[in-house]
Amino acid sequence: MVNHFNEFANLCFERFGNRVKYWITFNNPWAHAKVWHTYDTQWRAKQKGLIGISLSGDWGEPVDISNQKDIEAAERYVQFYLGWFATPIFHGDYPQVMKDFVGKKSGQQGLGTSRLPTFSSQEKSYIKGTCDFLGIGHFTTRYITQKNNPSGRGGSSYFTDRDLAELVDPRWPDPGSEWLYSVPWGFRRLLNFVKTQYGNPMIYVTENGVSEKMLCTELCDDWRIQYYKDYINEMLKDPLTSHMEMVTEIVVPTVCTLSILLSAIFLMFLLRRRN
Structure with a gap:
């Protein structure tokens, strides 16, 4: 073929x-x-x-950013998803975590070799660098936590090899499709992942959008308009460098705002006492 x-x-x-x-x-x-x-x-x-x-990639966020197992599971989710094909193209081989986990599961099945194919040295050099730009198809995000999946005969697959569970936040906006939740900040994290993992390649967003929430006889695209606004705004922001910056991004401005507000109240109190 x-x-x-x-x-x-x-x-x-x-x-x-x-x-x-x-x-x-x-x-x-x-x-x-x-x-x-x-x-x-x-x-x-x-x-x-x-x-x-053009590769598809949803973002995986650790359920608990202080739990190393969840952090590793979220990394695995993205590497098994986007990295499966992006990493060979940019670095010449499958992600190491894929080789480790598929190899481990294959061994537990009693197989002599990994179910994940291996590249020869010639194939690695032939594949590496074959990308002038990277197309990204992105739609949604999942929270990820560690889960040990069984690996008996007939029970192993791409999904069980990853040893993780996917979760959604009930506060995320209701989807038009069961799998597609609007989680704009995940888009920003995925773009940042691509930048740091693959040497800041040229990116074209080749797929992004959302299904309609209801059947309409007239134009009713408010849900879709909001989705695009939110995702485009995340794309325009400066990149984050770590999961912890999400906390910093929220907490620091909030603390600064409260500090300014308290200072203003205190100043008003002093001025009123002088008067």
Whole structure:
């Protein structure tokens, strides 16, 4: 299939490359690297285009940011989700945590080798760096906590390999779909993750949106409008550097505001006494 897809992509470059300058191999992947090299060697010099990939990624936030197990589980959630394909493209291999956990589960199943394929050294160098820009499809967030999933025969899968549980906050705005909650701050955290993990690549948000909450006979897009406003505003903010900055971001302005308010009240009290 890789060669067939490469032939198809090469035909697209030939026929449309004089007009199309931004190419996405896949909206969610499977045979990306060969096509990147085909464009890079045969078409880039004369067509001056860029070629990337679009990957889906929801954000995972630790249930308890003081619990190391929850922090590691949340990291695992994102690495198994976005990192599964982004890390090979940017660093040449699967995330280490995927190799560790899938390998462990495979061993518990009595398998001689990991269910996660391995790259040869030639494949690693061939895959690494095959991304002029990264497309991100992002919709929602989950709270993540550690959970030891069974790994008996027939019971292992991508989901049980991760050893985690996904939770939602009942205070999050009601979704139009059961899986899609509006959690704008998670978008900001995901973008920051990409920046720090993958060397600040060029990013295009290729997917983002929300389903309607109700059936309408007329235009009723208030829910969707609010979703886009909230997510775009998070994208425009400066990046955070850690989970703890979420606490700082909320607590410090609040304390400063209270301090200013108390100082003003105290000053008014002194002025009234002088009068």
